[in-house]
Amino acid sequence: MPHQGSTQDATLPTRDEHLVIIGNGMAGHRLLESLLDKQARPSRITVIGEEKAPAYNRILLSPLLAGEMERDALTLRDTDWYAEQGVELVLGERVMEIDRQAHRITTSGGRQVTYDRLVLATGSQPAMPPIPGLDLPGVYVFRDLDDAAALVDCSQALAAEGGGRAVVIGGGLLGLEAAEGLRKRGMTVSIVQRDDRLMNRQLDLTAAGLLEGELASRGLEIITDGQLDHLEADDQGHVAGARLADGRLLAADCVVMAIGITPNVALARTARLEVNRAVVVDAHLTSSDPAIHALGECCEFDGQTYGLVEPIWQQVEVLAARLAGESVDGYVEAPTATKLKVSGVSLYAFGPIEATDDHEVLTYHDPEHGDYRRLLLRDGRLEGAVLYGDTASGPWYFKQSLAGRDLSACRQALLFGKADATPLLDTPTSNTPNHTTDSPLQEEAA
Ligand SMILES: Cc1cc2nc3c(=O)[nH]c(=O)nc-3n(C[C@H](O)[C@H](O)[C@H](O)COP(=O)(O)OP(=O)(O)OC[C@H]3O[C@@H](n4cnc5c(N)ncnc54)[C@H](O)[C@@H]3O)c2cc1C
Incomplete structure (x- = not known):
């Protein structure tokens, strides 16, 4: 098990090193951009x-698939940029093997590259449970550019026949x-959700209900508590329907599997690095081999x-500093x-959803304007929030939560957001604004 927070100088890289990053x-x-700044x-x-x-x-x-953005707008850097930076870029080749003894990797193109330090940034792949029919033509995932292009092609091919069913x-x-x-x-489009609500990891029932209502009004069919049993094929062997565990059959010209992700760890596992659900790293993103680091969706801390991406950006800061030989605090x-990212739907959520006995729950619901807010506090400190509709104060709530700030002084105005709450925090003796008493504010005991 790698020890956490290690800063031993012996493991700090020097400048004269060949760093190989697997995964672009x-x-x-x-990480590359950050390193080039150093x-x-x-x-x-x-x-x-x-x-x-x-x-x-x-x-x-997502906006590319929705037709809201052009392909070129997604490019972070073109290939010329890498050359200008003196970075060797190999695309279209999968790293198949890491020889840790020889400090050498081998790609699917037969290329062998030696390294002093190696970074695994191999991300993850869509989870595919062992459900019959997932290998049928017409079954898609949504992870990369090729997947998005395939989905666009599929929808365009079906457009001539009235659009088709997904x-x-x-x-x-x-x-x-x-x-x-x-x-x-x-x-x-029909959406099959196994849980009792959409986005069950982020939303409570009320917010999920509002979201469901909005999406249904656009014509999406939403099936909650739905369990896929298997996919059925037509005479040509193409997917034709999704059979649910309760017997319902949903006709389908295409099926998109989006039930979760599985970290890409095969490479690390074969190289006998410590792997649990993902590649185990310490707070400096170092794996069980001091010469190999991992970050992003392929790592586990x-x-x-x-x-x-947000936690991944924090990991990048730590690892870039480390690879540049700087002494840096570990990832926390x-x-x-x-x-x-669905146009016209605004929601913002963080923290736990289920309230425990020692949580205070503040809720605000204005059905007329479609606004909903639910805040979870413990000892006056914000632990979680679900905002639907007007989410302008979301980032401010999040900041207060991260800071662990005692918000007791502005508790009565808290649901009305930053503008109403901050004056009470800044001048703790001032009174709560009058309009809070006329508001659709509700308070629940947890
Ligand atoms: C459609 C979509 C929308 C998303 N929207 C959001 C969002 O709104 N907000 C948010 O925070 N996150 C979002 N995410 C998640 C976010 O994109 C990921 O968290 C992020 O991309 C993870 O970065 P990563 O580098 O770990 O993995 P990736 O970005 O997947 O990069 C891994 C790369 O490594 C390559 N690779 C894998 N194995 C090898 C190998 N053996 N050899 C060579 N290369 C290899 C892969 O091909 C891939 O290019 C979204 C993801 C998707 C798919």
């Missing part, structure tokens, strides 16, 4: 990515963004794995806020 995705690319960057850097395109903003695949399995962030993208491309796990 969000984490690998951000004076003491490793003297030689090679980036090897399996995808054919240079790094792009994966987050924007079934999206998974009602989390990714599933909803895929579903809305396909709907905007003219498909009739303190039992946590990752699926959003911090809460992450979530937003949904």
